[in-house]
Amino acid sequence: MGEDKELEELLNKKAMELIEKTRQLQRDPFPPGEVVHLDSSNFDDFISRKRVTVVDFWAEWCAPCFILAPIIEELARDYPQVGFGKLNTDENPEIASRYGVMSLPTVLLFKDGEPVDAIIGAVPREMIEARLKVILNE
Amino acid sequence: MSKRAILLGIDGLSYSSFMKCSPRFLMALFNSTFRGVVKNDRLKDRTAASWLEILTMDTQNPTEFLSSPPPLPLIEATRADAINIPITNPTYGVLSLDLKNVDYFDEISKVKEAALMSLSRGRPVIASITSIDRALSAGKEDIKCKLYAEVDRAVKELLNVAEDFIVFSPYGEIRANGREPYGVFLASVPRPHEHDTVSLVQIGRLFLDLVGH
Numbered sequence: 001m002g003e004d005k006e007l008e009e010l011l012n013k014k015a016m017e018l019i020e021k022t023r024q025l026q027r028d029p030f031p032p033g034e035v036v037h038l039d040s041s042n043f044d045d046f047i048s049r050k051r052v053t054v055v056d057f058w059a060e061w062c063a064p065c066f067i068l069a070p071i072i073e074e075l076a077r078d079y080p081q082v083g084f085g086k087l088n089t090d091e092n093p094e095i096a097s098r099y100g101v102m103s104l105p106t107v108l109l110f111k112d113g114e115p116v117d118a119i120i121g122a123v124p125r126e127m128i129e130a131r132l133k134v135i136l137n138e
Numbered sequence: 139m140s141k142r143a144i145l146l147g148i149d150g151l152s153y154s155s156f157m158k159c160s161p162r163f164l165m166a167l168f169n170s171t172f173r174g175v176v177k178n179d180r181l182k183d184r185t186a187a188s189w190l191e192i193l194t195m196d197t198q199n200p201t202e203f204l205s206s207p208p209p210l211p212l213i214e215a216t217r218a219d220a221i222n223i224p225i226t227n228p229t230y231g232v233l234s235l236d237l238k239n240v241d242y243f244d245e246i247s248k249v250k251e252a253a254l255m256s257l258s259r260g261r262p263v264i265a266s267i268t269s270i271d272r273a274l275s276a277g278k279e280d281i282k283c284k285l286y287a288e289v290d291r292a293v294k295e296l297l298n299v300a301e302d303f304i305v306f307s308p309y310g311e312i313r314a315n316g317r318e319p320y321g322v323f324l325a326s327v328p329r330p331h332e333h334d335t336v337s338l339v340q341i342g343r344l345f346l347d348l349v350g351h
């Protein structure tokens with residue numbers, strides 16, 4: 001009797017673990033409306049997941065990057081069909097150099113995984129939005 | 139050596155609100171002076187400890203407001219007038235305000251007047267404005283840009299009188315998970331390693347160098 005109960009508890013525990021694992025797999029690693037923190041482990045997957053993606057290249061010491069950040073967050077909320085991400089160039093220099101990012105902040109716009117436009121500096125929302133709309137309407 | 143230099147800390151001032159609130163003078167400073175990002179992820183939710191780290195130029199343990207201030211090497215070495223420093227409550231210095239009761243806009247005005255008085259006497263100044271942080275901590279997001287405008291005007295008046303300055307925030311805005319660990323840093327003099335963030339201890343040391351021992 002005692003052994004049955006123990007076995008039942010063990011099976012229940014295993015079942016719960018399996019359910020949680022399945023839930024984790026089902027969760028979108030790049031949820032729409034959010035700015036995803038990117039690094040070398042998820043960057044390539046991110047830019048190829050959606051037709052249009054926007055990546056904000058930044059660093060901790062870069063003051064204009066902090067001015068730009070809330071604009072990127074706003075755009076992410078307003079354009080859920082677009083993937084928005086940010087990449088710390090100090091922690092991921094190989095990706096920054098792959099795309100020739102020389103100054104910060106730089107915003108790269110990707111279409112079908114390929115960079116198609118670059119915006120340098122802390123610019124107003126309208127400027128990024130206008131360039132984004134062009135790519136979305138192509 | 140006495141010098142009309144000011145170290146002005148504006149708690150909660152954040153680059154992330156510059157675009158939204160457009161503080162004209164601060165934006166002009168941003169574009170024309172030496173700038174950086176303050177990093178304070180260890181003490182960002184501890185006002186008194188953050189300020190103590192600057193004033194002692196040494197790392198501190200997290201503390202709440204003190205009942206009396208310890209020795210403050212930065213103030214002793216620079217012979218600066220301390221104005222409204224939030225290491226105690228009421229605040230420490232020649233201007234001491236009760237942070238539970240003082241009106242947000244009154245605080246800005248009183249700090250500005252006291253700092254102008256000290257600067258006009260040729261005294262270095264170490265001053266703090268806590269209005270933005272206190273208002274946002276109380277959920278008053280609706281007056282944020284009005285406070286930014288008021289702070290902007292005060293900074294303009296002060297820097298017109300000061301010979302040298304460091305304007306900074308020890309941490310950024312309050313968010314759901316605590317304060318942003320990044321603050322503002324604007325100065326009239328360059329600092330070594332401009333591609334590094336600025337620590338609170340460094341801010342104290344930079345002001346010491348600015349005033350001269």
